[in-house]
Amino acid sequence: MTNPYRDIFKAPGSFAFSASGLIARLPVSMITLGIVTMLSQTHGTYWLAGAVSAAFALSNALIAPQISRLIDRYGQRRVLPPVTVITVLALTALMLSARYGASSWMLFLFAISAGFMPSISAMVRARWTAIYRDTPKLHTAFALESVVDEIVYMVGPIVSIGLSVALFPEAGPLAATLFLTVGTLLFIAQRSTEPPVHAQDKSKGTSVIRLRPLQWIVLTLVAIGAIFGTAEVTAIAFAGEQGQKAAASIVLASYAAGSLIIGLVFGTLKFRRPLATQFLYAIALAMLTTLPLLFVTSIPMLAVILFLAGAAVSPTIIISMGLIERLVPASKLTEGITWAMTGIGIGMALGSSLSGLVIDAYGARSGFCVSIGAGVAALMIAVMVYRNARSPAPVPMETAVSAHC
Known part of the structure; x- marks a missing residue:
């Protein structure tokens, strides 16, 4: 093999x-x-x-x-x-x-x-x-x-x-x-491996973010990023409440390890379902893995749950990149991917800020409610991605802008 x-x-x-x-x-x-x-x-x-x-x-x-x-x-x-x-x-x-x-x-x-x-x-x-x-x-x-x-x-x-x-x-x-x-x-x-510069379409300087399908994908990734940011802040706060603040690094490492391991396995698999369907399933999994956080009572339990939650991270990002490659014109691919990565970063900042405010007011475990809220929001937006991105063919920029804006 x-x-x-x-x-x-x-x-x-x-x-x-x-x-x-x-x-x-x-x-x-x-x-x-x-x-x-x-x-x-x-x-x-x-x-x-x-x-x-x-x-x-x-x-x-x-x-x-x-x-x-x-x-x-x-x-x-x-x-x-x-x-x-x-x-x-x-x-x-x-x-x-x-x-x-x-x-x-x-x-x-x-x-x-x-x-x-x-x-x-x-x-x-x-x-x-x-x-x-x-x-x-x-x-x-x-x-x-x-x-x-x-x-x-x-x-x-x-x-x-x-x-x-x-x-x-x-x-x-x-x-x-x-x-x-x-x-x-x-x-x-x-x-030798630098991508060729494609001839620009009729949209010329128009940003690719004006494509409605890409907008839904980026918004979904903002919500997913909020889950990541919330998990980091809440894990540190929860470990501090347990009197083991240093253990937060182990908890967060388990989160990353879950994503890393599943990402390696996911890359070897081949799927027949359309990317839009895979994306919806991945976001649904990400949302479901936030629910057990409400029942966390110890640091080892949090480490296990976050390890399982990490299983949704890599597939979501991998599928997102595949969707963008299909939906965005080749002449604007780098910008499209950058918007996706930017969406995750913005979501992490929003999630960490909001969860910090909630934790200060109601305690560490309340921060997990922000994760659940972000997961629900991500799934709702992912439904729009599913509706708008089922076509596997790249969308000409000039056609897409007139159709979606």
């Missing part, structure tokens, strides 16, 4: 761009927590640290899709270097400002400027799509990248926080900046 993951790497240059992409996207999971850890040490306040970190996250959520639109139009090799330079300079200025006690407005300015950081994850998936479009191997490739994302979010925060605490406050963001620089240079050096 052949190994499907080994098979996808038979394409020349595939291992090189996937590996360099892993390095280049480590900062995604390092910068926000790195900023919080750095500023909480240099300025002694968490409100400022959290606000500056949130400014970066919001800025990146708004800017990254625009960068991806430019990449679809002009190519990765032409757009990635300048936006990476802007990001590196902004992060360097942010670290120096923190180091030498600059005014708060400067911290916000440089954090917002660092939002030019490109979505490397979307560009890696765009390369896989260019190689394996309309083949079963693309499903496996998307599964692999979902697993890589889990690795990034497991390793990145540990490295970022650990360096800032063990060495000096700026060490975490500095490492993230170096990973971004080196990884991006290695990534753009892989010219």
Whole structure:
């Protein structure tokens, strides 16, 4: 029996761009927590640290899709270097400002400027799509990248926080900046696998987010992201109430492990049902796995339930990418994938913020109610995805905009 993951790497240059992409996207999971850890040490306040970190996250959520639109139009090799330079300079200025006690407005300015950081994850998936479009191997490739994302979010925060605490406050963001620089240079050096620049359709500069099916997918992923963000905050709060706050890391690791393991298995499977149907089933599973959280009474029990809940994470993301590949014109694929990843990030921020407010008011276990509410919302929106995205054929942009807007 052949190994499907080994098979996808038979394409020349595939291992090189996937590996360099892993390095280049480590900062995604390092910068926000790195900023919080750095500023909480240099300025002694968490409100400022959290606000500056949130400014970066919001800025990146708004800017990254625009960068991806430019990449679809002009190519990765032409757009990635300048936006990476802007990001590196902004992060360097942010670290120096923190180091030498600059005014708060400067911290916000440089954090917002660092939002030019490109979505490397979307560009890696765009390369896989260019190689394996309309083949079963693309499903496996998307599964692999979902697993890589889990690795990034497991390793990145540990490295970022650990360096800032063990060495000096700026060490975490500095490492993230170096990973971004080196990884991006290695990534753009892989010219043979860079996706071709497609001729733009009649919509020209129109954003792909105007496609109604994509809007429903992104909204669903915002709700799914809220489940992720709520789980992180509530797990920490619950472990703290149990007097075992350090155990929260084990609980969250079990959540990521469930997603990673199921993602690897899911990538080897082949399904006959349409992607829209698979998407609906995956979201329904994600919603159902939030219900047992209401009955959690101990940390081991929470770890087991979150491990099972993680089973819905990777399939949801893998299927979402497959749907977007089918629904979005090839000339705008990178932007479409970036909107999906942005939706998850926005949802995580909303979920963590809302659950924090609920936990402060009603206790740790009440935070799980936010997870359930987000799960129900995700399922309701997924029904709209099912209704709007059952056609497997790509939608011409000019036709889609007139039909859906």
